[in-house]
Amino acid sequence: QKEVEQNSGPLSVPEGAIASLNCTYSDRGSQSFFWYRQYSGKSPELIMSIYSNGDKEDGRFTAQLNKASQYVSLLIRDSQPSDSATYLCAVDWGDFGNEKLTFGTGTRLTIIP
Amino acid sequence: DVKVTQSSRYLVKRTGEKVFLECVQDMDHENMFWYRQDPGLGLRLIYFSYDVKMKEKGDIPEGYSVSREKKERFSLILESASTNQTSMYLCASSLPPRVVGTDTQYFGPGTRLTVL
Numbered sequence A: 001q002k003e004v005e006q007n008s009g010p011l012s013v014p015e016g017a018i019a020s021l022n023c024t025y026s027d028r029g030s031q032s033f034f035w036y037r038q039y040s041g042k043s044p045e046l047i048m049s050i051y052s053n054g055d056k057e058d059g060r061f062t063a064q065l066n067k068a069s070q071y072v073s074l075l076i077r078d079s080q081p082s083d084s085a086t087y088l089c090a091v092d093w094g095d096f097g098n099e100k101l102t103f104g105t106g107t108r109l110t111i112i113p
Numbered sequence B: 001d002v003k004v005t006q007s008s009r010y011l012v013k014r015t016g017e018k019v020f021l022e023c024v025q026d027m028d029h030e031n032m033f034w035y036r037q038d039p040g041l042g043l044r045l046i047y048f049s050y051d052v053k054m055k056e057k058g059d060i061p062e063g064y065s066v067s068r069e070k071k072e073r074f075s076l077i078l079e080s081a082s083t084n085q086t087s088m089y090l091c092a093s094s095l096p097p098r099v100v101g102t103d104t105q106y107f108g109p110g111t112r113l114t115v116l
Helices: none
Strands: A002-005 A009-012 A017-025 A034-040 A046-049 A054-060 A061-066 A071-076 A084-091 A101-102 A107-112 B005-006 B008-014 B019-025 B030-040 B040-049 B064-070 B073-078 B087-094 B111-115
Touching: A002 A084, A009 A017, A009 A084, A009 B073, A017 A034, A017 A084, A017 A107, A034 A061, A034 A071, A046 A054, A046 A061, A054 B064, A071 A084, A101 B040, B005 B087, B008 B019, B019 B030, B019 B111, B030 B064, B030 B073, B040 B064, B073 B087
Parallel strands: A009 A107, B008 B111
Antiparallel strands: A002 A017, A017 A071, A034 A046, A034 A084, A054 A061, A061 A071, A084 A101, A084 A107, B005 B019, B019 B073, B030 B040, B030 B087, B064 B073, B087 B111
């Protein structure tokens, strides 16, 4: 059973601080990793994708991947109240022709003004 | 921009009714997916399709069927709706990962289905 684990939270972070969201996955063969943001009552929207070990930065967001430790994280710098949402980690196991994502249950993030 | 649309944002049906949920994408994506999302359970894959007339069961296919007659349209069918199928239903589409970075899934706005 391929699994993706996230701390459900809630995670509370003061405005302007760094929010750190973590995700672990069970299969070393995983190829693609995604972070989605989901506001209450809305559908998930892609924040970041990462495919190789190391850091990938996009504005205030940084995704970090460590395949040896089977760990992917998302850092949000200078957190804003608009960042308050549930963040979903998703993993593509990389089976060509069977491109399914497995999602974690999400971490609820609250930015405190 | 990729656009994935779903036929209804909110739907109320009665137990035993046949329910059709429609999804259309405009980016010529081969892959299309149907998920349901419930509190505490996250997103769970019901069915997916990687080509016209092709379908594969996901993790929770029981009580559902799908149809993909055209590349841009993927329908989810509840043959006989039951109260435990009350949920948020999300459709998504993607390209196959022929090239790294092309397999991002894009979601529609969701249909909140209530079965009474």
